[in-house]
Amino acid sequence: MKKLFHSLLLSLALISAVLAPNAQAQEKSIIISSTTSTEQSGLFGYILPIFKMKSGIDVKVVAVGTGQALDIGRRGDADVVFVHDKPAEEQFVQDGYATKRYEVMYNDFILIGPKSDPAKVGGGKDIQTAFQKIAAAQAPFISRGDKSGTHAAELRYWKGAGIAVSPSQSWYKETGSGMGPALNTASAMNGYILADRGTWLSFKNRGDLTILVQGDPKLFNQYGVMLVNPAKFPSVKKAEGQAFIDWLVSKNGQDVIASYQIGGEQLFFPNAKK
Known part of the structure; x- marks a missing residue:
């Protein structure tokens, strides 16, 4: 009986060892480099749980100044860049670090x-x-x-x-x-x-x-979002990152952004191009 119990424990340990990496592989997450304003305004704390509930994708935010956020993208250390300096964003695309810039919202x-x-x-x-x-x-x-x-x-x-x-x-x-x-x-x-x-x-x-x-x-303060170019950085999670961008510019994502208020006042105004 004792040998049977030990064999059962060993079998369970082996099954756990096999399943654990698979479970981890199924966890979807992306890294966004973004601005302090999107975090400190409370916007991310409001919209990201809604996105995760709909997509199953966990979003980890690195909140720094726009210049630093773009630098993180240039190193391939983020999947998505979400910032507010249009000339710098357009240069980011022109330099090949992203293939497209999407307008999301303004304040x-x-x-x-x-x-x-x-x-x-x-x-x-x-x-x-x-x-x-x-x-x-x-x-x-x-x-x-x-x-x-x-x-x-x-x-x-x-x-x-x-x-x-x-x-x-x-x-x-x-x-x-x-x-x-x-x-x-x-x-x-x-x-x-x-x-x-x-x-x-x-x-x-x-x-x-x-x-x-x-x-x-x-x-006027426009915000834009970009997927870091996976052709330049193969580690970029293309599908998950694009899923986040697609949600941001979708009717549902835009409605969620518009619904974020403090003291009855709307903080950001969605203006993604249809």
Whole structure:
């Protein structure tokens, strides 16, 4: 009886050893390199469980600035890149790191600053004029300084305003951090900062900060998604990655994105091309 029991245990152990790799092989997952705004706004926490329930695919997110997210894709260390810097995304495709870029959704950038508004920019509709006033007043300005999509947009606005900014200027501070930590710094310093609306709406530590400039068409903030080219990187999970992209731009995916709200306010607006 004892020998029979040991034989049974051995058989069960062998069966487990054989089945375990097969079970692991059946687990579907992908890696997305994306922006801090899609994570810190809470969007991924809202949409990814819905996608997994429908597809069985687990999505692991590496949330960094857009520049870093694209670099991860260039190394083949992600299956999908989901970011918001259209010129950089188009260059990514042109360089062969992806074969197609899909537009997914948009929101907008806003200029945040202290309610006391020492640069007197509040209520304005022109972001470049506001930047000129901030520079003239040498009021504290917090820049992410992290090569993110938000940082790239900020630099475009400074250039459009005809102002060269540098960390050597005492009023211009670079944090090298994501949107949430940069907003924390702006709150602590009572400074101005360019933010995406989604992260601002989910941001709790506002202190004396408020929205001062919004509505300029130049503040439009488009998000795009790309499958990393499997011809360049055979390790890319083509089927699973494309399944995620197809869902994002489908009616169901677009409806889910549109339904994400904080305090009754919609954070992202789907605009995938039909």
